Amino acid sequence: MWTFFHKLASPPHFYRLAKTLIPWFAVPGYLLLVYGTYAGLFLAPPDYQQGDAFRIIYVHVPAAYLSMMAYMILAVAGGIGLIWRMKLAHAVAASAAPIGASFTFLALATGSIWGRPMWGTWWEWTDPRLMSELILLFLYFGYMALRGAIDDTAKADKASAVLALVGAVNVPIIHFSVEWWSSLHQGPTLVREGGPAMDTAMLYPLLAMIFGFTFVFGAMLLRRIRTEVLHRERRTRWVKDLVLAD
């Protein structure tokens, strides 16, 4: 079992493995997105309160979920990189940050567009859910800026891993913000006692979108890791052989 992990952590091995894995993420991912988009727009009934405006949930919820998921990957990979001195883990964290930041921005933007007609406001500066998600975006920005500011890769890896671990405390705060404090934002619809509070005709397209987003995220992450690994190992034998072979 340990040999499997040691092999997994080897950059050339992972570089090849990622290439094989990408279609296994991308193909089901895009299929789920096509089904989820169609079913979300045309098969799901309008909501009893919000009418057709609720359909933005099919982008908002997957984006918000991945914004937190990507940050957990950042923190866990950073921790593994610090403890086991695994270079590949740092490459994973570095690759995940811009994708996570994009999903955070998407969650904030769709939430704002949804909030204007339903709540009556684009943005509320004192709302705990809105603020904790905005802090997440700034954490991603800080993480990427810190990486960019340090030329030495090993030092950049260590410093940014510490920042990722410190910021991880924000992720549960985002999730529980609507339960701990009063917020304009609704409580959880899917992960709650008594099961999802949603008609199945609306729920299945949402689950398809969540899994579709996740698979596509996986494919994007693997592609970015491949590039990151190549860049980091650019002076090694195997990369030179790879280039010469072309």
Place this chain on the structure above:
Amino acid sequence: MKARQQRMLAVGLAVVGLAIAAALTLRAFKDNMMFFVSVSEVAAGEYPKDRNFRVGGLVVEGSIERDPGSLDVTFTVTDLRCDVAVTYTGVLPDLFREGQGVVAHGRMNNDVFIADEVLAKHDENYMAPEVAESLAQHVDEQTASLQEYDTECGKS
């Protein structure tokens, strides 16, 4: 202890320490983290008197009165224990209706909340209109049982 185990311990302790620090900070600022105060807190006088604040609750059935000549509207907000009267001038969000959760921003003036902004809340339930209609009867029974809530409300 090996170097790797030391690093593991350091990272673990740092994460736990941060979590505790964050929890204590959030506890200390609990009241400031609230987006709105409840109607009961307003009725008990537990609200900021020197500045504007937000109050959240449900719009009482049949309490909405619109002035035909202007955008003035008055309604009552409840948390099923206490009531507070609200006056507002302006455009209300689409979701504003009887029984809906709303958050009003403004200040108290002689037991009346003068709002300068009214926002609507929606809950975590999503369903088709037909399903909502068949549920409505059940909900009516539920609200009927909650009619006698005024008893323990300490109005000042």
